Amino acid sequence: MLPLSKTLSFSGEAEMVGKARLEWTKVPRNFHDMPDIDTLGEYLEWFLEHGPSCPMTPADGLTFIGNGPGIVLHRDCQFQTQLFFAFPNSKIPEHRHPNVDSIEVNIAPCDMFFYVEGLPSIPHEALYEMRHGVSRWWGRGVRVRPNQFHHLEVGRTGGAFLSVQHWLNGKRPTSVDDDWEGQPMNFAHKEVLALRKIVEDCAQEASLEPI
Numbered sequence: 001m002l003p004l005s006k007t008l009s010f011s012g013e014a015e016m017v018g019k020a021r022l023e024w025t026k027v028p029r030n031f032h033d034m035p036d037i038d039t040l041g042e043y044l045e046w047f048l049e050h051g052p053s054c055p056m057t058p059a060d061g062l063t064f065i066g067n068g069p070g071i072v073l074h075r076d077c078q079f080q081t082q083l084f085f086a087f088p089n090s091k092i093p094e095h096r097h098p099n100v101d102s103i104e105v106n107i108a109p110c111d112m113f114f115y116v117e118g119l120p121s122i123p124h125e126a127l128y129e130m131r132h133g134v135s136r137w138w139g140r141g142v143r144v145r146p147n148q149f150h151h152l153e154v155g156r157t158g159g160a161f162l163s164v165q166h167w168l169n170g171k172r173p174t175s176v177d178d179d180w181e182g183q184p185m186n187f188a189h190k191e192v193l194a195l196r197k198i199v200e201d202c203a204q205e206a207s208l209e210p211i
């Protein structure tokens, strides 16, 4: 029998659930353990070549705050890759992530413009220059360092991008909307950030109290 990865049909085991007969299978684990990696550039290279073809999303890997829902595709130690969608006719206000170094890779160069320190990562007038059926700006990655403010402007098509990240200063990777300095995306985001600040302040106070 061919291994599942070589078959095209959904030929796994079957079971009866109520009156229905469900066929199920398991996605092959075409995934290579990550070697020791130190830099964000090495991680990007490894992820694009060996990252999971089916997302390996941790329990806290979905985010729905603001105009950009996201899913963690892969996380290992301080490295992580998130896929974000940007709603049509929306904005993500200017902000920065003080504990995250990242490369933002444009995978759907539609009517979406990513700005770093006020500069567009793709020239507006060149967005629809096509090559092999997609914008020639597909796959363009822009580095966003922890101290760099950035924002997103999205037109009628919406957009999507990969955020390939290195979390710094011992901060556990969650979602970049959790590590945020700047204008919140909406009221819910503002509330979440305020709550997080209270928790962090309490934790700091507790650690300062003499025993």
Ligand SMILES: [Fe+2]
Pocket: 095, 096, 097, 150, 176
């Ligand atoms: Fe950001």
